[in-house]
Amino acid sequence: MGLEDQQEEIEVLESIFPDELTKTEDNEFRIAIKLDLPDDVIEATKPDDWDPEDEYEAPVMILSVKYPEDYPDKEPNLDLSPPPQQHEQHPLFSVADDKDELLAGLTETIEENLGMAMVFTIVSALKDAAEQLIITRHEAIVKEKEDAAREAEREENKKFHGSAVTPESFVKWQTAFLQEMADVRQREEEQAAAELAKKVRGGGGPGGVVGKDGTRLTGRQLWEQGLAGKVDEDADDDDDDSVPTGDVQKLKIDS
Incomplete structure (x- = not known):
């Protein structure tokens, strides 16, 4: 694919991401990828001082793409960064910390699409991977809280149920009880x-x-x-x- 074909792909991407794509050079551009999260994850990750009248800001990461001369026979140069206007880091996601894992996860996608225009596929794969990363972390926190609650409930129930009866503990109790009754009669x-x-x-x-x-x-x-x-x-x-x-x-x- 020559420069003309690369420009054609950029035009297609601009139609798909009219507000998200910013062209910086003839063979370079950036795409803002906004993550869509389930409602339960959104509610769980809102700050304590959240104002219901405020608009929720979904996590965003910036994918920078630079075409090498022989793209798409060769993979594009990719990088991830947080948006410059971002004020607070998401509690379950950090572009700086998660960048290496996310980019490494694209290896299979890139290899499967060599020889074809692949940026849209790369964007979709990155978005899905980042969203799943956040969901998995949220589920781990929920499970940890549920496990802690169940353990606390088990400890509380022990106060009412006492120790489990075994054949050995019953014989021990019976012997002590009969001796106590004999002492009382005596x-x-x-x-x-x-x-x-x-x-x-x-x-x-x-x-x-x-x-x-x-x-x-x-x-x-x-x-x-x-x-x-x-x-x-x-x-x-x-x-x-x-x-x-x-x-x-x-x-x-x-x-």
């Missing part, structure tokens, strides 16, 4: 025996019972002779001061 039996012994040891005092020979009856003897209930009733009566304690103290048991 304490209750010891307490009941102590209370009964206290009543029996009362002897000549309230609740005490002596036999015919003047000795105090043991708890076992009280049960064998059917007097355990009598002791309890007398003890309760003593608490109410309704039965003279002297009568109980003089009680003699016939064998």
Whole structure:
């Protein structure tokens, strides 16, 4: 393709990009490539002080093209730069930082189109690659936030669900529970025996019972002779001061 054919391609590009293409030399020009992003990406990347009445400015990169003499049999010289009027860098895209990756990604496209006018195809490939780069970064941030939220929810649920039960943990719990119940029963039996012994040891005092020979009856003897209930009733009566304690103290048991 000679100079005439190169100029013809530039004219076609000017009709496609009337506001975006700026010719600098007969064989050089620049094209402003405006990126189109999904609404969720736009909303997520707006600054905190965003005024709803302001017009959203899509990210833009400038593709500089210079034809070598034997273009299109040889690839064009390409470069990327941010627009000169750009005030703020997009939070998920930087032309300076991403330029090498984007230009390297054009290798296959250029090789497939050698011998043909390829600038329009190059512009389309660059636009798609830059947009996908931003979308991928946005999706990674969303996933990270979702993972963090799920992990926080799992930690919160642990407070209510406790530890998972396994055969080993159940056996350990069961052993401890049965031992605790045995200890409780033993304490209750010891307490009941102590209370009964206290009543029996009362002897000549309230609740005490002596036999015919003047000795105090043991708890076992009280049960064998059917007097355990009598002791309890007398003890309760003593608490109410309704039965003279002297009568109980003089009680003699016939064998």
